[in-house]
Structure formats: C-alpha cells, structure tokens
Amino acid sequence: EADIYQTPRYLVIGTGKKITLECSQTMGHDKMYWYQQDPGMELHLIHYSYGVNSTEKGDLSSESTVSRIRTEHFPLTLESARPSHTSQYLCASSEKPSPDTQYFGPGTRLTVL
Amino acid sequence: AQKVTQAQTEISVVEKEDVTLDCVYETRDTTYYLFWYKQPPSGELVFLIRRNSFDEQNEISGRYSWNFQKSTSSFNFTITASQVVDSAVYFCALSGRSGTYKYIFGTGTRLKVLA
Numbered sequence: 001e002a003d004i005y006q007t008p009r010y011l012v013i014g015t016g017k018k019i020t021l022e023c024s025q026t027m028g029h030d031k032m033y034w035y036q037q038d039p040g041m042e043l044h045l046i047h048y049s050y051g052v053n054s055t056e057k058g059d060l061s062s063e064s065t066v067s068r069i070r071t072e073h074f075p076l077t078l079e080s081a082r083p084s085h086t087s088q089y090l091c092a093s094s095e096k097p098s099p100d101t102q103y104f105g106p107g108t109r110l111t112v113l
Numbered sequence: 114a115q116k117v118t119q120a121q122t123e124i125s126v127v128e129k130e131d132v133t134l135d136c137v138y139e140t141r142d143t144t145y146y147l148f149w150y151k152q153p154p155s156g157e158l159v160f161l162i163r164r165n166s167f168d169e170q171n172e173i174s175g176r177y178s179w180n181f182q183k184s185t186s187s188f189n190f191t192i193t194a195s196q197v198v199d200s201a202v203y204f205c206a207l208s209g210r211s212g213t214y215k216y217i218f219g220t221g222t223r224l225k226v227l228a
Contacts, residue, residue, distance in 0.1 A: 040202055040221070040223060041220070041221070042204075042218050042219070042220045042221060043158075043204070043216075043218045045215060045216070048215070058215075059215075088156060090156075090157075090158060092158075100214070101148065101160060101163050102160075102216060103160060104150075104157055104158035104159075104160075105157065106155070106156060106157040107156040107157055109156065
C-alpha cells in the first residue's frame with residue numbers, strides 16, 4: 001500500500017489567486033495521476049505522469065498545469081483560480097509496469113470564491 | 114471503447130442487511146483489470162480489490178465478496194451483514210491496454226446503511 005500525502009486538505013481562496021496543490025508519495029512509484037471530482041460524482045483524469053520530466057494531459061480538459069521534477073513529487077498549479085475550479089482534487093500513484101493498482105491520497109477540497 | 118456502468122445511483126439498507134452493488138463493463142481487450150474502491154465521507158479513495166480477466170474465481174474478504182462473470186461482463190460487490198461504517202460511495206473501475214491502462218471509472222453507487 002502506498003503512502004500518498006496531499007496538502008492542503010482544504011483550501012478556500014479568492015478569484016484570481018495562484019494556487020499550488022501538493023502531492024507527494026514515499027513508495028518510489030513511477031506513475032502519478034491527478035483526478036478532479038465534484039462531490040459524490042465520478043472521477044475525471046486531468047493529468048498524469050509516467051516518470052520524471054514526463055507529464056500528459058488527461059481525458060478532462062483542465063486549466064491547471066503540473067510538473068514532475070522529482071519522482072516523489074507531483075504538484076498541480078492553477079495560475080488564476082476561478083469559481084469553476086471549485087472541486088475536490090485527488091492525487092494517485094502506481095508502480096510500473098502496467099497494469100497496476102492506483103493508490104490515492106486524501107484529496108484537497110478547493111473552494112474558489 | 115471502454116465503459117463502466119454502475120446503474121445504482123444510491124442504495125439504502127438497514128444495518129445487518131446484505132447488499133449487492135452492481136458493476137457492468139464494456140471492453141474489447143482480452144486482458145483487462147477490474148477494481149473496486151470505497152470513498153467514505155472523508156473523501157479519500159480506498160482500494161478494495163483488483164481482479165484480472167483471466168481469473169474468474171469469486172473472492173471473499175471478511176464481510177466483502179466479489180462475483181466476476183465474464184459471460185455477463187459484470188463484477189458485482191456484496192457486503193454481508195452491512196454496518197453503518199460501510200456507508201460510502203463505491204466506485205468500480207476498468208483498466209485495459211486499449212486505454213493505455215488508464216482507469217475508466219463508473220459513476221459510483223452511494224450506499225447508506227441506517228442504524
């Protein structure tokens with residue numbers, strides 16, 4: 001089982017602010033993912049990475065960006081937050097090779113006023 | 114194309130009742146993987162089980178059991194003697210080569226267990 005950490009757990013912020021959601025895992029997993037989920041709704045993949053310096057956009061278009069400079073760290077950034085970004089953001093990781101089980105962090109609940 | 118259908122949006126049961134959550138999938142892959150996750154009110158997704166397409170044996174883990182039937186493309190999840198702590202949203206997911214092994218999630222089933 002993976003140990004995945006997300007900070008902050010809850011964030012309330014005003015429109016136009018730049019925010020970074022942190023995600024770290026301690027298992028040395030190569031693959032990492034970001035999902036967006038409205039409360040009680042299905043999960044949508046917005047970004048993923050198969051290793052350092054590798055990032056791809058997911059199935060749901062997102063205005064956020066990600067980076068993968070270190071294996072254990074996969075931050076997500078919103079340059080200018082808007083109310084439409086209000087959602088829960090879940091980070092996950094898994095080992096190579098495919099197929100693999102994804103292990104999820106506790107999530108960040110973002111509210112943009 | 115791959116698809117996962119969880120037709121039950123919400124189920125309510127009384128504590129100690131048995132409950133089955135349905136999951137129907139579509140895929141053209143011959144090798145694929147199915148998963149169940151639990152999402153309690155706290156928000157994190159908790160991994161419950163992974164099953165590959167070559168293994169149709171049913172599995173039991175305590176009060177949880179899973180019934181995988183390739184003939185009907187179903188991977189149903191049964192909770193026996195439900196408890197209030199089982200209240201959560203449960204997601205079924207599919208992973209296969211045609212989707213580059215990214216997860217395809219169902220829309221989830223909200224289970225409410227009443228005391």
